[in-house]
Amino acid sequence: MASSLALVYFPRALPAAPPVVHWAWGVGSALLLFVSLVAHELAHALTAQRYGIRVESITLHLLGGVSQMVEEPSTPRAELLIAAAGPVMSFALAGMAFGGRAVAGGPVSVLVLFGYVGAANLVIAVFNLLPGYPLDGGRLVRASLWAWRGSFDWATRVASMIGRVTGLMLAGFGAANAAAGGELISGLWLVMVGIFVHQSARAAGRLAEIRERPAPVEVEQIEEHVA
Template sequence: MLQVLRVAGIPVRVDLSWLVVFGLISWSLAAGYFPRVLPEASAGMAWMHGVVAALLLFVSVFLHELSHALVAIEQGVPVSGIRLHVFGGVSEMEAEPPTPRAELLIAAVGPLTSFVIAALCYGLGQALGGPPWVAALTGYLAAVNFIVALFNLVPGFPLDGGRLLHALLWWGSGRQEWATLWASRAGSVFALSMIALGIVRALGGEMVGGLWFVFIGFFLHQAARASRELIGIRARLEPLRVAEVMTPVDADAVDAPVGSPADAVEPDASAWQAFLKLGRVSAGRVPVVDGGRLVGIVGRRELREALTERPDADVERRAA
């Protein structure tokens, strides 16, 4: 993971998988799209256009995620960073939106941003005229941002449309767990449909496109299933205090304050908050700090033990 810049205090990181996708998109544009729409262009010019278009595509993805992050912060949800990866990007929020309205606003602004970028690119291409490569570049960016916006509006977790569906179900029912369950089920249905379509396309001769559909569908299905599993984890951990699950530190061994680092939790915080914190650190455990003094350690081992002691056979039934 490489941090490339910081915007409005939000670190922007690039996953190594992004470099692979950047290369593939540049190659596909240089070998397919630009030679088709600009037959007079040399191979070198086609590659230059392909690289520029791929870069601008990822700038568009970054702006999509930045809009999520800025609205999340405005709604009181801390954001630890923006990560660009093989499937696009993600805004790494440190907590769930506090209300359905907050989630609705956070989810809606991403597709809206992509629609605005698509409209601006289309309008810019029409207004500028000039060399054919301008129309080819702006036309590509307009089309792909429009498709990104539409794809993200599919009503299934973890897409923005799934978040919108979740917010509306939560708003209408007042039951967050129930809303999560059904939004994740919708995400699984969409993901399995993508996998089936990908297999059909692959069998029909579109091997690359078909396998890409299967790949994305598998990723979405895994994410939707993880959302359902989080219902049970949250139900079991939220009632517990960190002090109940942490491994205490001998007070005699720590006779000086250690401060309160950003990745620390307080003993009165819920174990669910510790779980969310652990998802954002690589060490596998975080310090428990009380009044600036280290009092314990909580990590994946402690949380696994807490989950084992609190079976959740009825959690999904209760959410349904």
């Protein structure tokens, strides 16, 4: 991450600066990206905590993260606010970075860094708002469906289906873009994101199906009966 920033992004953004600046900015902006992702996930976690839901762990990946909550939110309202907290935080950070760039007025290298952080947070917010459950956008869809029909399991199933369709559409759009020859890298990248969204939605839907089935009899219970 830091090396692609240092070798590709900053040499393009700051062609006059020496490589040492590209590397310093590459490492610095990778750290800022990391902080941005943590802030996004912390916003989810702190909101979840307000609703009495413990967050066991936070896993970060390239465009976001997953807050592993020990239980599902108990109301659509809680789900909605927990899901919205992350993108709201990312939009706020993007606004602060772009605002900082506007008022900083310093050397161009500083402005480029502000611009990078702003753009990165904007991408994080928009990506996570894709309506593919279990992404934040998909959770917002589920919360709305849940509030509408009152069934958590039905809402999860429909949100999972919408997520799978969203993933396939993204992948298809990316593939078409790559095939057209214009944007090969970003096209292929979109295919990967689409497959990721599709697979996550499918896995989340399966999990909901398993939860819906009657709980299997525990081995201990059987033993108790035998004894």
